Amino acid sequence: MAPGFARLGGWRVGALATLAIFALLAHAVAGPSPSEPRPKGGGLCETGRRQSPIDIVATRREALPALQFDYVPTPLRIVNDGHTVRVRLAGSRMLIGAERHTLQQFHFHLPGGDRVQGEEFPMAMHWLHKRANGELVALVMLFRLGTAHPALAALLPQMPAAGQPERNLPALTVDPAAWLPVASVRHGYYAYDGSVTAPPCTEGVRWVVLKQVQTLSATQLAQLHQLMPDNARPVQPLQGRSVAEST
Numbered sequence: 733m734a735p736g737f738a739r740l741g742g743w744r745v746g747a748l749a750t751l752a753i754f755a756l757l758a759h760a761v762a763g764p765s766p767s768e769p770r771p772k773g774g775g776l777c778e779t780g781r782r783q784s785p786i787d788i789v790a791t792r793r794e795a796l797p798a799l800q801f802d803y804v805p806t807p808l809r810i811v812n813d814g815h816t817v818r819v820r821l822a823g824s825r826m827l828i829g830a831e832r833h834t835l836q837q838f839h840f841h842l843p844g845g846d847r848v849q850g851e852e853f854p855m856a857m858h859w860l861h862k863r864a865n866g867e868l869v870a871l872v873m874l875f876r877l878g879t880a881h882p883a884l885a886a887l888l889p890q891m892p893a894a895g896q897p898e899r900n901l902p903a904l905t906v907d908p909a910a911w912l913p914v915a916s917v918r919h920g921y922y923a924y925d926g927s928v929t930a931p932p933c934t935e936g937v938r939w940v941v942l943k944q945v946q947t948l949s950a951t952q953l954a955q956l957h958q959l960m961p962d963n964a965r966p967v968q969p970l971q972g973r974s975v976a977e978s979t
């Protein structure tokens with residue numbers, strides 16, 4: 733299905749937000765001011781061969797390193813930049829095997845971006861982690877409609893409207909572990925080599941997509957839609973990449 737103009741427009745709007753996030757992670761200077769023109773993409777966004785998101789169809793099953801989460805509660809810092817709602821985090825880590833990754837922030841996408849067997853999810857969260865060498869790992873949590881998500885229920889009342897300043901609420905904590913899906917034995921996941929989903933679409937980002945899909949209610953989804961526009965980039969061609977799937 734070809735993306736409509738509205739979806740593409742939504743991606744471009746969301747792209748600016750994600751670009752700002754990436755600039756923050758890269759310790760670059762402040763991102764573009766709202767008065768500057770939107771990035772037009774080009775470059776790797778059009779010529780790259782390892783772009784995100786993707787539709788996960790064929791996979792290669794293998795013994796991928798286990799995911800371990802050392803996620804701890806932290807004072808709530810939350811902002812709505814008009815494109816997404818983002819929570820900044822400190823002190824939490826994810827281990828992939830023995831490799832440590834520091835959790836930087838999570839944010840929301842409507843719809844979910846990455847697909848599985850063609851299924852488009854109404855919402856996804858991207859949890860951005862950084863390795864000591866600066867490489868980014870994007871952990872993706874996918875959501876279908878169903879029962880309400882308790883952690884989202886706790887966070888929604890704290891989400892600012894677009895244009896409001898960042899809320900720094902030291903008296904309130906956010907517990908990233910409360911968002912993790914139940915793992916009876918271990919967290920199964922897909923992994924592929926991808927990119928930042930906004931211009932300049934920088935590659936070299938490891939994408940880790942949790943296989944266990946969570947749920948949010950229709951009311952919660954409607955509340956998110958009131959806070960942010962559709963901001964997911966359309967799926968990108970695989971260009972010969974393979975997707976690993978944990979056994």
Ligand SMILES: [Zn+2]
Pocket residue numbers: 750839841858929
């Ligand atoms: Zn994202």
